[in-house]
Amino acid sequence: MKNRTNIVILTLIVAILCGCKSKRTITTEKSKNPTEAVLYSDYFTNGTMRYDFYHSGDSDEEYYTFDCVKREGAWAGSKIALINPFDYGEQFFRIIDAKSNKIIFKNNYCTLFNEWQTTPEAATIHRSFPEGVIFPEPKNDFIIEIYARNKITKEMEKKHSHLVKVTDYNIRPYRSLYSSVEIHIGGNIENCLDIVLLPDGFTTDEKDKFMAACEMWCSSLFTYSPFKENKNRINIRAVWAASDDSGISEPGHGKWHNTLLNVEFFTFGSERYQMTSEFQTVRDLASKVPYESIFILTNTDKYGGGGIYNFYGLGSAGKTGRTGEVYVHEFGHSLMGLGDEYVEVGNTVSAMYPADKEPWEANLTTFVNFNGKWENMISQDTPIPTPFEEGMLTMPQEKLTIGAYEGGGYLERGIYRPTPQCMMNQLRDFCPVCQKAIIEYLNYLCQ
Numbered sequence: 001m002k003n004r005t006n007i008v009i010l011t012l013i014v015a016i017l018c019g020c021k022s023k024r025t026i027t028t029e030k031s032k033n034p035t036e037a038v039l040y041s042d043y044f045t046n047g048t049m050r051y052d053f054y055h056s057g058d059s060d061e062e063y064y065t066f067d068c069v070k071r072e073g074a075w076a077g078s079k080i081a082l083i084n085p086f087d088y089g090e091q092f093f094r095i096i097d098a099k100s101n102k103i104i105f106k107n108n109y110c111t112l113f114n115e116w117q118t119t120p121e122a123a124t125i126h127r128s129f130p131e132g133v134i135f136p137e138p139k140n141d142f143i144i145e146i147y148a149r150n151k152i153t154k155e156m157e158k159k160h161s162h163l164v165k166v167t168d169y170n171i172r173p174y175r176s177l178y179s180s181v182e183i184h185i186g187g188n189i190e191n192c193l194d195i196v197l198l199p200d201g202f203t204t205d206e207k208d209k210f211m212a213a214c215e216m217w218c219s220s221l222f223t224y225s226p227f228k229e230n231k232n233r234i235n236i237r238a239v240w241a242a243s244d245d246s247g248i249s250e251p252g253h254g255k256w257h258n259t260l261l262n263v264e265f266f267t268f269g270s271e272r273y274q275m276t277s278e279f280q281t282v283r284d285l286a287s288k289v290p291y292e293s294i295f296i297l298t299n300t301d302k303y304g305g306g307g308i309y310n311f312y313g314l315g316s317a318g319k320t321g322r323t324g325e326v327y328v329h330e331f332g333h334s335l336m337g338l339g340d341e342y343v344e345v346g347n348t349v350s351a352m353y354p355a356d357k358e359p360w361e362a363n364l365t366t367f368v369n370f371n372g373k374w375e376n377m378i379s380q381d382t383p384i385p386t387p388f389e390e391g392m393l394t395m396p397q398e399k400l401t402i403g404a405y406e407g408g409g410y411l412e413r414g415i416y417r418p419t420p421q422c423m424m425n426q427l428r429d430f431c432p433v434c435q436k437a438i439i440e441y442l443n444y445l446c447q
């Protein structure tokens with residue numbers, strides 16, 4: 001009976017988490033001058049600039065159309081960590097000083113559009129998704145370039161380039177009218193990871209419910225290592241904004257709610273995949289406070305959510321059994337693109353993880369390029385691949401050996417995960433490999 005219960009719980013968790021896939025591939029970015037230091041004060045003000053555009057195309061092609069540039073509030077990111085050195089994500093953008101041609105900022109990310117491209121619909125129709133990126137406000141004219149991975153070679157290719165003149169009178173100041181609350185302050189904005197929590201589907205009368213969910217999100221995050229040891233390097237703020245209707249739309253069940261961010265279940269036909277495609281509205285809301293990472297809390301008891309690297313994470317705020325764990329799991333995706341370590345039974349081939357490519361995620365490998373991942377965390381006497389033995393799913397996590405266990409990234413074969421248990425698998429503690437990767441990412445962001 002106990003085993004059966006475990007299977008039911010595991011199946012449920014897999015069903016919840018199935019919605020948070022990201023189409024993931026590998027590349028080696030070739031920057032012009034990736035190691036050349038940039039002195040912040042030479043190039044940037046203390047403000048934030050936002051570049052909004054539409055990401056369009058179908059399953060084979062993608063293109064970008066410009067929307068607008070905005071000036072927002074204080075820059076929340078580091079003033080030292082300006083060129084993201086990690087090889088994470090399906091896309092990156094960079095800012096080039098027009099006069100010197102020097103790369104002065106770069107960040108990596110993934111998008112909902114990338115995932116939509118893998119759906120059957122993308123083979124039949126073109127669609128546009130609103131997107132936007134933020135960066136410290138340049139003092140001088142700059143070129144913004146957006147790169148995306150080639151579908152075949154997986155190499156990053158330049159897709160968009162735009163010279164922006166900082167004296168352009170069309171650059172609009174954006175001032176959010178919403179209110180905000182500090183949930184947890186660990187330190188100043190430039191040396192901390194700044195997280196913003198946003199509501200969707202809460203009416204004016206439900207503010208207290210949202211605030212309680214924010215407190216729960218915060219306490220959930222600080223339950224787990226390495227976040228609990230890094231409280232003083234994390235700030236969490238919430239923006240309050242009411243929706244007209246209470247609850248979240250479920251198109252597949254004919255339920256529609258008029259909510260501020262228009263979050264919906266049934267994203268891309270997957271009932272538990274709860275997301276919004278209105279990313280510019282999400283950024284409008286977030287801009288009330290200094291932020292680097294966005295998490296949306298939705299007013300529903302229904303399981304579901306998702307997380308996309310440097311885009312946003314999302315989870316239900318209702319009283320669902322493992323809400324706190326799901327928050328932290330999705331945040332693992334949205335903060336730094338940790339891969340799902342679980343398997344979908346019967347799934348053996350995926351365009352997301354081709355066998356001849358190394359995944360860019362820190363916690364998955366195909367052995368195509370295992371060097372530089374967690375190879376040096378595996379002891380000499382541990383065989384690779386590491387055999388999975390009966391009982392490993394239930395034994396205390398600290399007794400598990402770090403190795404390379406087959407199965408992960410939804411696939412049964414050909415891809416390997418560090419340990420049999422992890423937050424990115426069964427919502428347990430983060431495995432040592434994920435913890436190390438999170439610490440390295442925090443060390444970068446909090447310079």
Ligand SMILES: [Zn+2]
Nearest residue numbers: 363422431434
């Ligand atoms: Zn892990």
